[in-house]
Amino acid sequence: MTNAIEIENLRIDLPRSGFRKRVPVINDLNLCIEEGEAVGLVGESGSGKSMTTRAIMHLLPDGAQRSGSVRYRGQEIADFDRRTLALYRSRDLGVIFQDPRAHINPLWTIGDFLVEAVVANRQMLRAEATDRAIALLAQVGISNGSQRIQQYPHQLSGGLLQRVMIVSALMPSPAFILADEISTALDVTVQSEVMAILSELRQSNRLGMLFITHDLDLAAAVTDRLAIMYAGSIVEVGPSHEISTAPKHPYTAALMASRPSLTEVRRLQTVPGRPISAFEAGNGCVFASRCSFAAARCSVERPLARQEKDRSVACHFAADLAPAISVAASQ
Ligand SMILES: Nc1ncnc2c1ncn2[C@@H]1O[C@H](COP(=O)(O)OP(=O)(O)OP(=O)(O)O)[C@@H](O)[C@H]1O
Numbered sequence: 001m002t003n004a005i006e007i008e009n010l011r012i013d014l015p016r017s018g019f020r021k022r023v024p025v026i027n028d029l030n031l032c033i034e035e036g037e038a039v040g041l042v043g044e045s046g047s048g049k050s051m052t053t054r055a056i057m058h059l060l061p062d063g064a065q066r067s068g069s070v071r072y073r074g075q076e077i078a079d080f081d082r083r084t085l086a087l088y089r090s091r092d093l094g095v096i097f098q099d100p101r102a103h104i105n106p107l108w109t110i111g112d113f114l115v116e117a118v119v120a121n122r123q124m125l126r127a128e129a130t131d132r133a134i135a136l137l138a139q140v141g142i143s144n145g146s147q148r149i150q151q152y153p154h155q156l157s158g159g160l161l162q163r164v165m166i167v168s169a170l171m172p173s174p175a176f177i178l179a180d181e182i183s184t185a186l187d188v189t190v191q192s193e194v195m196a197i198l199s200e201l202r203q204s205n206r207l208g209m210l211f212i213t214h215d216l217d218l219a220a221a222v223t224d225r226l227a228i229m230y231a232g233s234i235v236e237v238g239p240s241h242e243i244s245t246a247p248k249h250p251y252t253a254a255l256m257a258s259r260p261s262l263t264e265v266r267r268l269q270t271v272p273g274r275p276i277s278a279f280e281a282g283n284g285c286v287f288a289s290r291c292s293f294a295a296a297r298c299s300v301e302r303p304l305a306r307q308e309k310d311r312s313v314a315c316h317f318a319a320d321l322a323p324a325i326s327v328a329a330s331q
């Protein structure tokens with residue numbers, strides 16, 4: 001299999017108030033996504049998930065310093081000229097945002113929103129684009145597309161707008177979908193409908209996807225592999241069903257143990273301790289300060305990601321901890 005996206009030794013430093021120098025928010029991040037593969041990027045707030053999507057779009061905040069590499073189909077995206085970069089963002093990547101209302105101009109009809117971008121980048125003629133929009137709307141379960149495209153965003157529910165957002169991402173026939181927390185604003189039933197539609201479209205069009213969420217179970221349900229992120233780096237990667245049933249990194253186990261169980265939906269549980277940012281991590285393991293299995297070595301020596309078949313885990317003691325961790329995760 002060839003890789004669609006390859007992120008290698010990525011580090012991103014940003015200016016931050018109160019600090020004289022830039023501080024890292026992504027540190028030594030490695031992640032590959034094959035053509036047509038769906039990878040879930042899971043971690044708590046502030047771990048750097050959205051910054052990773054910005055790195056893939058090559059759309060970093062002002063003053064950011066980047067080292068390492070991000071390649072799309074083998075080509076370093078930092079080397080793209082302006083035109084190639086614009087086409088890469090608008091055609092190769094299909095980006096679905098969390099809050100559709102913040103990304104759809106309220107004064108534009110749904111049809112304008114769907115059609116204008118592909119017409120502007122000269123990918124399609126207007127009539128052709130309109131037909132494609134109506135066909136895609138039908139594929140996401142909106143059968144009266146020719147009426148819907150004349151409506152305005154305020155006339156559609158949040159769930160319908162999220163489907164319109166998916167259609168908009170698919171309009172230019174992208175090869176790769178970036179979906180950052182797309183379901184957080186939706187209620188559970190609508191969320192599972194939207195997820196089912198996205199999964200089906202992704203598979204029938206053989207699209208690669210990076211699916212970002214803090215919900216490990218949701219990510220496991222719609223992806224092939226999971227990458228677990230903490231404080232700007234990835235601590236564990238592997239097939240989704242393996243990670244979600246037999247985690248190897250103490251952080252993954254802690255995330256799983258923090259899920260509210262079905263019988264305790266009203267009890268909000270969290271991983272004990274405060275999540276840290278990459279710049280607070282020091283030289284040791286990023287998770288050492290919250291890890292209940294940490295030893296002296298963990299706070300001074302950063303564990304390298306160790307690859308074993310299709311699993312990779314960055315923990316000095318992963319092999320010894322496996323039995324204890326599976327108990328912790330199932331609690
Ligand atoms: N424009 C910015 N300038 C400076 N720091 C930023 C900027 N955007 C994000 N950060 C910092 O980068 C780190 C990673 O943020 P990021 O938004 O990628 O986290 P996230 O995992 O997406 O979190 P969430 O789940 O809350 O969306 C955080 O420490 C955040 O404060």
Ligand code: NI
Binds near residue numbers: 049050051180181
């Ligand atoms: Ni985010």
